[in-house]
Amino acid sequence: MRGIEPRESAIEEAVSYARELESRLEPLDRLDPGDPFVYVSVGGGELGDLVLTAAKRSLGGRSAGIVTAAIDRYQGFPAQDSADLSAVVDMRDGDALESAISGFVRDPRSVRHAVFLEVEAVDTARVFEMATRRGYNVVSTPYGPLVGMDRLASKLLIERLGVPAVEWRYAGSLEELRAAAGELGFPIIVKPVMTSSGHGTSIVEGEGGLDAAYEHAMRHARGRGDEVIVERYLPELRTEGVELTQLVLRHFDEDGRIRTTVLAVGHSRPGAVYVESWFPSGVPAELEREGAEHAAKVANALGGLGLYAVEQFVVGGRVYTSEFANRPHDTGMVTRWALAEDEGSLHLKATMGLVVPAPRAAHPGSFCAARVVLAPDDVAPGAPVTSWSPNAAYSLIRRRGWMGDVWFFGKPTAYPGRRMGLAAACSRSLRAARARAASIASAAEGSISYGALHGEN
């Protein structure tokens, strides 16, 4: 796929597929251990873990009629020990991935199942083919990952729906990038069409930075790197704005109708990666509602069942929709403490076709904030985690009388800045919740011990 036209037709197909899919979706009314539902998470990091553990926590697990399976690229991944079945494969290798999935779902036409893509570093084209040709149930729809991971397709869909976005251009060459910058004016932000977590992205202040930005995008893109999206860069977002992740849940209600429920999580990021998020968002209700309407339009256009995470920038009294994924979101992990039921559980039940009770705040009147627990910058890449002490965080929480917690993901090895866990705190004050979560995270960071690399002294 290259350029605008093929993406336009992919969106066209996606939207008509959604309508057709919705006419055949049916609620799930019972689980049966004799004919278990098979739930596959492609990617078994903390988000996959959150989804699959809900199958045990709330639905009774294997003996009650739901078998969980997780796939990731390394041994000891977070969801591996919580899933009933697991496989370690390179998920970008279509044959290996298909063989792992088909090992779990032997006959896609007769086994009740769902295949959920937790990450984007997957052979999505193969997964799409498995869904459309061989009948695998890829949730929310097989088009979800295809459109969501392609920035150009995402922007075109957002535009087609009349949803406000930061002004942007597509460029397929350095010359087109120059022209786009000329039209938008500086500063701009240049992003490869296919990446995540800020890889290959640069903020460009003037003409002189364009060559390097294009070079950087080409080097760090996933797949072909010569296509970029150029956006007007909003410096005020960092200083006076806030970011939202609208968690849009498409699920059956008790009357067998598909409904859309939206919850807004707030976050701020000093860089491109996730640092902290909170719920409720603290954004004025009117703006939050406006954002929710925009987010629902995006999710409803793609259709299917499950959770969509729609990212938005709120700045200067306006809401701009930026990108989306059809799965739970890292910023949404705060729902583990903020809601009575976390995003993983909501996604699991919704994608299975179960009726989902209305999500409720766990601590009405309070804010809950989550903050990442990171491996230190000077850790050797690949260094093993030799031990960790939960009590470091627990003692702090207890001494201060805070409402707080820490979630350790259980990754066996680290690299500088790797996300090892999440700390959380709830308080009536958003500022206090954020500060406490940060303190708990730092206590937890100090409590993890890393060993030397094999062969090192």
Ligand SMILES: Nc1ncnc2c1ncn2[C@@H]1O[C@H](COP(=O)(O)OP(=O)(O)O)[C@@H](O)[C@H]1O
């Ligand atoms: N146009 C923009 N103006 C200001 N900040 C931006 C802009 N685009 C992205 N950012 C910042 O960079 C982060 C990552 O960008 P995003 O488009 O979400 O890419 P990724 O796929 O890497 O998450 C955003 O969450 C936001 O903080």
Ligand SMILES: [Mg+2]
């Ligand atoms: Mg993003």
